[in-house]
Amino acid sequence: MKIAIASGKGGAGKTSVTASLTRVWDAPLVAVDTDAEAPNLHLFLHPNMEESRPCWLSVPQMEPEKCIHCEKCRDICSFKAIASFAGRISLFPDMCHGCGGCFAVCPTGALTPGQRELGTLETGTALDGSVRFLMGRTRIGEAMTPPLLRQEHELLASMLEAVPADALLDAPPGVSCPAVTVTRDVDMILLVADPTPFGFYDFRLAHQAFLPLDKPMCVVINRAGAEGNEEGDEAVRAYCREHGLPLLAELPFERKAAEQYASGMLLADISPAWRERFVSLRDSLRSLCRGVSEKESVHA
Ligand code: SF4
Numbered sequence: 001m002k003i004a005i006a007s008g009k010g011g012a013g014k015t016s017v018t019a020s021l022t023r024v025w026d027a028p029l030v031a032v033d034t035d036a037e038a039p040n041l042h043l044f045l046h047p048n049m050e051e052s053r054p055c056w057l058s059v060p061q062m063e064p065e066k067c068i069h070c071e072k073c074r075d076i077c078s079f080k081a082i083a084s085f086a087g088r089i090s091l092f093p094d095m096c097h098g099c100g101g102c103f104a105v106c107p108t109g110a111l112t113p114g115q116r117e118l119g120t121l122e123t124g125t126a127l128d129g130s131v132r133f134l135m136g137r138t139r140i141g142e143a144m145t146p147p148l149l150r151q152e153h154e155l156l157a158s159m160l161e162a163v164p165a166d167a168l169l170d171a172p173p174g175v176s177c178p179a180v181t182v183t184r185d186v187d188m189i190l191l192v193a194d195p196t197p198f199g200f201y202d203f204r205l206a207h208q209a210f211l212p213l214d215k216p217m218c219v220v221i222n223r224a225g226a227e228g229n230e231e232g233d234e235a236v237r238a239y240c241r242e243h244g245l246p247l248l249a250e251l252p253f254e255r256k257a258a259e260q261y262a263s264g265m266l267l268a269d270i271s272p273a274w275r276e277r278f279v280s281l282r283d284s285l286r287s288l289c290r291g292v293s294e295k296e297s298v299h300a
């Protein structure tokens with residue numbers, strides 16, 4: 001079971017939900033930070049990192065003497081990483097997505113694979129070794145995250161194949177390419193809704209953006225019950241009812257909890273009541289996933 005914890009914006013609480021779910025998970029688990037531009041799950045889980053490997057993207061480099069200026073490479077590149085000026089081919093490797101198209105169409109072998117460093121993939125263990133940990137981190141200055149996230153996904157697949165486990169993925173915030181790259185490969189998406197006006201707008205945006213992926217989605221409201229924000233809570237509940245989104249939990253706004261969380265403490269460790277909230281959320285997620293896979297096997 002692979003679950004992405006996502007939100008339409010940063011600050012909704014997806015990392016704190018991921019970290020606390022990790023704490024109460026009672027089966028083999030890989031906790032994955034896929035927020036590669038600003039990973040912070042490790043700040044809560046304090047993993048022992050064991051390995052860091054660089055990630056590379058295969059980008060074209062040119063042997064000019066072999067180029068016959070046919071411009072086939074420029075024509076096939078959807079990302080404007082190849083241009084033709086005054087009969088000369090120019091390459092912009094920072095814009096390359098590594099699709100390989102230009103290599104395939106070049107009739108003379110003038111393009112050869114070079115490498116662009118994307119960042120690192122780091123692995124280790126957390127919570128006294130009980131949880132495997134995986135984190136992607138983009139290189140400073142690297143503009144493109146999806147190629148690194150695809151490599152992180154492949155590494156996760158090999159980790160799960162070597163030792164079967166569930167996976168909780170702290171997804172990138174927002175609804176752009178990184179978030180979609182991560183959420184399209186999971187079994188379920190847990191949307192963390194922040195019931196403020198901005199948060200509610202972004203929550204709806206996330207739901208609408210992920211709908212075409214045809215993945216089961218469910219919701220947890222974070223910071224529910226804040227004084228004076230009853231309308232915000234009710235707006236999220238009404239949206240969930242209207243769209244058939246299971247609302248699995250409402251995590252209450254508590255000043256003391258916010259203070260302890262700000263000091264790096266896991267919400268699930270704050271008190272027995274907080275732990276029970278995450279145990280209940282874990283059980284609801286699991287039974288929802290089980291229901292989905294049973295339905296799929298009936299239809300298969
Ligand atoms: S590998 Fe693909 S994206 Fe990169 S330059 Fe070639 S055609 Fe463009």
Ligand code: SF4
Pocket residue numbers: 066067068069070071072073074089105106107108109110111
């Ligand atoms: S496809 Fe090859 S030969 Fe044609 S312009 Fe590009 S690099 Fe030159």
